[in-house]
Amino acid sequence: MIKKLQYLTVLAILLISSGCSKNDKPKITSDDINEQITGSDQLQLKNEWVRVSGEGMNTALFFDAVNGTAIADTILSAESEIAQIVEIHETYKMEGDMMGMRQVDFVAVPPNSTIQFKPRDLHIMLIKLKQDINLGDSVKAVINFKHAGKIKLIAIAKELMMNKK
Numbered sequence: 624m625i626k627k628l629q630y631l632t633v634l635a636i637l638l639i640s641s642g643c644s645k646n647d648k649p650k651i652t653s654d655d656i657n658e659q660i661t662g663s664d665q666l667q668l669k670n671e672w673v674r675v676s677g678e679g680m681n682t683a684l685f686f687d688a689v690n691g692t693a694i695a696d697t698i699l700s701a702e703s704e705i706a707q708i709v710e711i712h713e714t715y716k717m718e719g720d721m722m723g724m725r726q727v728d729f730v731a732v733p734p735n736s737t738i739q740f741k742p743r744d745l746h747i748m749l750i751k752l753k754q755d756i757n758l759g760d761s762v763k764a765v766i767n768f769k770h771a772g773k774i775k776l777i778a779i780a781k782e783l784m785m786n787k788k
């Protein structure tokens with residue numbers, strides 16, 4: 624899991640640096656990676672994925688919102704063509720040990736911080752899917768930030784691993 628994340632991080636760094644000519648640093652070592660991420664002055668979405676599901680059903684989309692800027696931002700809404708309704712949801716503890724979920728109006732993303740959308744936590748709820756989402760499919764969505772504006776993402780469809788936190 625950690626190894627995979629590192630690999631994705633390296634890949635992200637490579638993609639970012641290859642598209643950016645002002646970044647003339649010769650080589651990035653693994654020790655530099657965390658600093659590179661937190662030191663970037665951008666707001667970025669990372670580790671985007673969506674749970675496999677079927678047409679007419681609901682599913683959830685997840686990502687990390689990495690705010691590398693010194694400005695507080697706020698996620699106001701999300702959009703996707705794949706579902707009839709798209710909402711920001713949070714999971715909460717109901718009576719007993721039951722978990723419920725409910726819509727939230729916004730999610731704060733403080734400066735220099737990462738807000739994780741993940742199973743049993745914050746998620747983008749995709750309600751009444753217009754088509755199946757199969758393993759490995761790509762799902763496009765847009766996250767609307769108060770300051771950063773619209774940030775597009777492509778989420779890869781995966782199975783939900785319940786033993787993974």
Ligand SMILES: [Cu+2]
Nearest residue numbers: 712724746748
């Ligand atoms: Cu939900």
